[in-house]
Amino acid sequence: SAAEKGGYDYFMLKEIAEQPQAIADTLLGRLSERGEILLDEVRLTDQDLRDVDKVFIVACGTSFHAGMIAKYAIEHWVRIPCEVELASEFRYRDPILDRSTLVIVISQSGETMDTLMALRHAKEQKARVLAICNTNGSTIPRESDAVLYTHGGPEIAVASTKAFLTQLAACYLIGLHLAQIRGVMYADEVAAVVEKLRQTPDGMRTLLDRMEEVRELARDLRTASTILFIGRHVGFPVALEGALKLKELAYMHAEGFAAGELKHGPIALIDEGTPVVCVVPSPAGRGVIRDKVVSNIQEVRARGARTIVIAEEGDEDVRAFADHLIPVPHTPTLLAPLMTTIPLQILACEIATARGNDVDQPRNLAKSVTVE
Numbered sequence: 549s550a551a552e553k554g555g556y557d558y559f560m561l562k563e564i565a566e567q568p569q570a571i572a573d574t575l576l577g578r579l580s581e582r583g584e585i586l587l588d589e590v591r592l593t594d595q596d597l598r599d600v601d602k603v604f605i606v607a608c609g610t611s612f613h614a615g616m617i618a619k620y621a622i623e624h625w626v627r628i629p630c631e632v633e634l635a636s637e638f639r640y641r642d643p644i645l646d647r648s649t650l651v652i653v654i655s656q657s658g659e660t661m662d663t664l665m666a667l668r669h670a671k672e673q674k675a676r677v678l679a680i681c682n683t684n685g686s687t688i689p690r691e692s693d694a695v696l697y698t699h700g701g702p703e704i705a706v707a708s709t710k711a712f713l714t715q716l717a718a719c720y721l722i723g724l725h726l727a728q729i730r731g732v733m734y735a736d737e738v739a740a741v742v743e744k745l746r747q748t749p750d751g752m753r754t755l756l757d758r759m760e761e762v763r764e765l766a767r768d769l770r771t772a773s774t775i776l777f778i779g780r781h782v783g784f785p786v787a788l789e790g791a792l793k794l795k796e797l798a799y800m801h802a803e804g805f806a807a808g809e810l811k812h813g814p815i816a817l818i819d820e821g822t823p824v825v826c827v828v829p830s831p832a833g834r835g836v837i838r839d840k841v842v843s844n845i846q847e848v849r850a851r852g853a854r855t856i857v858i859a860e861e862g863d864e865d866v867r868a869f870a871d872h873l874i875p876v877p878h879t880p881t882l883l884a885p886l887m888t889t890i891p892l893q894i895l896a897c898e899i900a901t902a903r904g905n906d907v908d909q910p911r912n913l914a915k916s917v918t919v920e
């Protein structure tokens with residue numbers, strides 16, 4: 549009913565709007581005043597977590613994209629190797645797992661069969677399994693050694709939005725927790741990231757309030773035959789997620805690429821007017837990755853692409869290469885997906901509704917896939 553949708557036409561719109569609160573709820577009670585991570589609820593001992601020498605993240609769909617982003621954070625902060633795998637591929641590959649392997653399974657529903665089977669395989673091989681899940685008491689957390697609930701509230705729309713961002717927040721917490729326990733980050737370094745995490749809901753609210761131009765752009769793009777998404781570093785999984793949302797909701801052809809791979813093939817797809825959504829990293833710090841993405845934008849534009857550029861506010865230099873510029877509030881590089889994903893969700897959702905689709909119940913898809 550309209551009441552359940554809180555005045556929105558679709559659950560998806562409501563869930564997108566709820567994201568700042570959902571992130572605040574994921575963080576709630578898990579950060580100390582002094583900026584430490586408090587994860588005593590995770591039933592793995594500090595010793596277990598110190599013994600970990602390898603992390604695998606295993607998931608499907610949008611949850612897999614959260615895992616891809618988590619890899620960048622975990623390796624950077626914790627300095628242990630982290631691999632990310634699709635659950636449907638993981639166990640058939642005969643991965644090397646033992647007692648000192650931490651397998652993090654990510655699932656909104658906690659019922660995805662591929663992910664459950666991967667988790668059982670990991671447990672048989674004696675790995676420790678930690679679930680990141682949104683659904684209390686579901687099968688995946690019940691069978692895992694430990695769980696970190698995302699507390700994002702029920703997600704009704706089939707395609708995942710707020711659950712994705714809360715999974716990211718949970719991954720950041722786990723990464724910082726590991727770094728804290730293992731002593732690889734100083735307390736003040738952890739506290740500095742924690743402070744930025746705490747500020748993200750406010751930034752997300754600001755961003756959500758200025759999505760009108762994205763909506764207009766979406767209506768204009770509704771007849772495009774394809775939309776391409778490019779990014780580097782954490783912007784690469786964000787590009788994949790943007791493309792997935794568009795496929796799921798708008799039934800449009802879309803692909804996400806690592807911007808550096810364009811020249812090895814995908815650039816041949818660019819034609820006069822092909823829309824290319826570009827996720828630009830922050831120019832803060834040395835800005836090396838950002839400069840590389842900017843040159844990739846110039847490359848696609850030189851071949852006729854219509855560029856839709858998502859960049860940090862104040863990054864005025866990108867304006868020259870942007871047919872459409874979507875500014876997002878500043879966040880440190882690793883946390884940026886909490887911002888940059890939002891315009892891509894809105895874009896897909898609006899294109900889909902402009903095409904007359906039911907965004908809550910896309911054709912052929914299920915909220916939770918309980919078959920392999």
Ligand code: G6P
Nearest residue numbers: 609610611655656657660707708
């Ligand atoms: C289905 C849903 C996706 C979701 C994926 C994984 O395909 O339509 O939105 O990302 O399953 O679901 P999970 O519940 O394991 O996160």
